[in-house]
Amino acid sequence: MLSHLRFWREQGWTPIDAATYAELWQRHGGSVATHPQVVERLADLAGIPVRYLGWAQQGELKAAIATWGRHMALSKDVLKKQGRRGLFDLGNAEIIPPLAPDARVQLRHKARYVSDLHSERITSLREQPEGLALAREPEQYSKKFRYNQRREQRLLEEAGGVIRPMLELSAGEQATIYADLFQRRWGFEATGKAHLAEVFALMREFMTGSLIYLNDEPVAIQVLYRVEAPQWVSLEYINGGVDPQNREFSPGSVLSFVNTQTAWADARALGKPLRYSFGRADREYKDRWCNRVPVYQV
Template sequence: MLSRLRAWREQGWTSIDADAYAEAWQRFGGSVATHPQVIERLAGLAGIPVRYLGWLEQGELKAALPTWGRHLALAKDVLKQQGKRALFDLGNAEVILPLAPDAQVRLRHRARYVSDLNSGRVSTLREQPEGLALAREPEQYSKKFRYNQRREQRLLEEAGGVIRPMQELSAGEQAAIYADLFQRRWGFEAPGKAQLAEVFTLLREFMTGSLIYLNDEPVAIQVLYRVEAPQWISVEYINGGVDPQNREFSPGSVLSFVNTQAAWAEARATGKPLRYSFGRADREYKDRWCNRVPVYQV
């Protein structure tokens, strides 16, 4: 029975190796959640092997898929089933599968937050009720909004605020600061707190953005991962933490402004579009920073 179900699910797909999957990602593009090294390292941490599949037409690879059983690899449902629910946190990351521009495939593995970029090439996708929040281009903010953000940043810096790159900190320092500020902001522990330092070590080369100090104490941090595909740059804003005692200086808002502006500047310097995802479009503050775009599921 199990093999019959798998045969139905994988109809049209062929088993490929990790190198072939990585090659497809480098050719066709993808996102943080489908990057070959992100998949390999986090799946290794979870101890759950990845089965890679390819869609071939006339012997040519047109699409590739990383899977955990009937789900895409790194799926929260699989972690939960295996008793590893909070092992790592990728939020509700945009899933861009490596598909050739002319690919036409069937996807029968369970998947959520599949990108609009894949929608015309996968026949089995249906739109999710909730959209995805993608950061607006700088020019799409009103002049008043940009003025207010720059003013908040100036006031914060005049009060002793310092903006530091995340990469200046060790993974252990990043984990300790994030866990502390997340707890202060939300009143409960950060997901995967026990493994944060290990996860940040594994994903260190992908971590980007800055954090904010006030009077030598960290007051705002955001966990951002960045990957560069041939056609675009993908940034995932996973989660963040802010010290509520410094709300008067709006450090969280200042950090969103600093991080998004820096990402846009870098993407434009490379001549590539930027897909800077805030995850599910489920909070009012995301509407201030983002456009809602369709997202799909199987």
């Protein structure tokens, strides 16, 4: 029965190796959650082997996916079933498998938050009820909004606020600060708290963004992962933490402004569009920063 279901699910797909998957990703692009090294490192951490599959048209590989059984690799559902729930947090990351522009594939592996970039190339998608929140371009914010953000940043810095790059800190320091500020902001523990330092060490080359200190104490932090594909830059805002006691200086809002502005400047310097995802479009504050775009599931 199992082999029959796998035969149906993989119809049109053939097994490939990790190197071929990586080659297709480098050629056709993808997102943080499909990046070859992100998949490999987090799958190794979970101890769940990855099965790589390729889709050929006219004898040429046009698409590739990384899978865990009947799911796309790194699936929360598989982690839960394997007793590794919350081992790592990728939020509700945008899924962009490497697909050639002329690819037409049938995807039967379970997936959520599949990018609208591939809505015409993957024939088995259906739109999810909730959209994805992608950061607006800087010019899409009103003049008043930008003025207020710059004013908040100036007031914070005048009060002793300092903006520091995340990569100035070790993985252990990042984990300690994030766990503390997340708990203060939300009132419960961050996903995968026990493994944060290990995950941040594995993801260090993809980590970007800054954090904010006030009077030498961290007051706002965001976990951001960034990968560069040939045609665009993919950036995932996983989650964040803020000290509520410093709310009058709006450090969380200042940090969102600094991180989004920096990411746009970086992508434009490369001459590439930016897909800066805040995950599921489910909170009012995301509407301040983002456009809602369609997203798909299998």
